[in-house]
Amino acid sequence: MPELPEVQALAHFLGERTAGLVVTGVELGSISVLKTFTPPPQALVGAPVDGVSRHGKFLDLDCGGTHLVFHLARAGWLRWSDAMPATVLRPGKSPIALRVRFDDASGFDLTEAGTKKRLAAYVVNDPSTVPGIASLGPDPMADSFSLEQFAAIAASHRMQVKGMLRDQSILAGVGNAYSDEVLHVAKLSPFAIAAKLDPSEVERLYTALRGTLATAVAAASGKPAKELKDAKRAGMRVHGRTGETCPECGDVVREVSFADSSLQYCATCQTGGKPLADRRTSKFLK
Numbered sequence: 001m002p003e004l005p006e007v008q009a010l011a012h013f014l015g016e017r018t019a020g021l022v023v024t025g026v027e028l029g030s031i032s033v034l035k036t037f038t039p040p041p042q043a044l045v046g047a048p049v050d051g052v053s054r055h056g057k058f059l060d061l062d063c064g065g066t067h068l069v070f071h072l073a074r075a076g077w078l079r080w081s082d083a084m085p086a087t088v089l090r091p092g093k094s095p096i097a098l099r100v101r102f103d104d105a106s107g108f109d110l111t112e113a114g115t116k117k118r119l120a121a122y123v124v125n126d127p128s129t130v131p132g133i134a135s136l137g138p139d140p141m142a143d144s145f146s147l148e149q150f151a152a153i154a155a156s157h158r159m160q161v162k163g164m165l166r167d168q169s170i171l172a173g174v175g176n177a178y179s180d181e182v183l184h185v186a187k188l189s190p191f192a193i194a195a196k197l198d199p200s201e202v203e204r205l206y207t208a209l210r211g212t213l214a215t216a217v218a219a220a221s222g223k224p225a226k227e228l229k230d231a232k233r234a235g236m237r238v239h240g241r242t243g244e245t246c247p248e249c250g251d252v253v254r255e256v257s258f259a260d261s262s263l264q265y266c267a268t269c270q271t272g273g274k275p276l277a278d279r280r281t282s283k284f285l286k
């Protein structure tokens, strides 16, 4: 799933490509992808792209005051084309959920792999009316996001720090991958309770959060959409690297799996050398 750095880079990429263009078509490959009824998608047609911005993991194309907002979810992606195929997209079993065309024949498709369709698009006059945007917590890359603000957030959440980092209503933009990375850099257990972190741990976490995201934003910046997925994967220290070697200490990267996801961490760096209990492994050991 694209997280803050990739969505930021996509916003930048789309902003550059669409500057001065006019929307000439919006086609739906899946009816369920569109979560709003009014204004209709056709309200975008004929409108100039005035800007592209990011809210958490949401992308927002401002087309003459009507906004096309979308969230790529876990398996969604954006595919840009300088010359879109002429065939009109029709609702069906296509992996293409939504197609947007511009007046120079360029455009993009929003695609979604797999059977669980979670990609969501909205056509709205005000992006803050999108429920997932209305409930967003502060953006950790905002200039104003201070250590004091982060410390107050941590102190008020008696929950596992991994869960806190990726809860969009607490912090906007961080997901499963970057929360693993941030915790590895901060040398904290993903299961540590946020409210119980001492001031030096909170500061380490804050510095790791801002630093990890800033590095990833810089790495992703200027890359075309099609290169962002690989760039994200290549930059990971522990996330998605179960069984590989920790770049800090040489221990093996371990995994805890859940019904729907998994996390990766280094026991030597993060949990005092003690592997965390893994439901799946424990079941086999019984």
Ligand SMILES: [Zn+2]
Pocket: 246, 247, 248, 249, 250, 251, 266, 267, 268, 269, 270
């Ligand atoms: Zn390590």
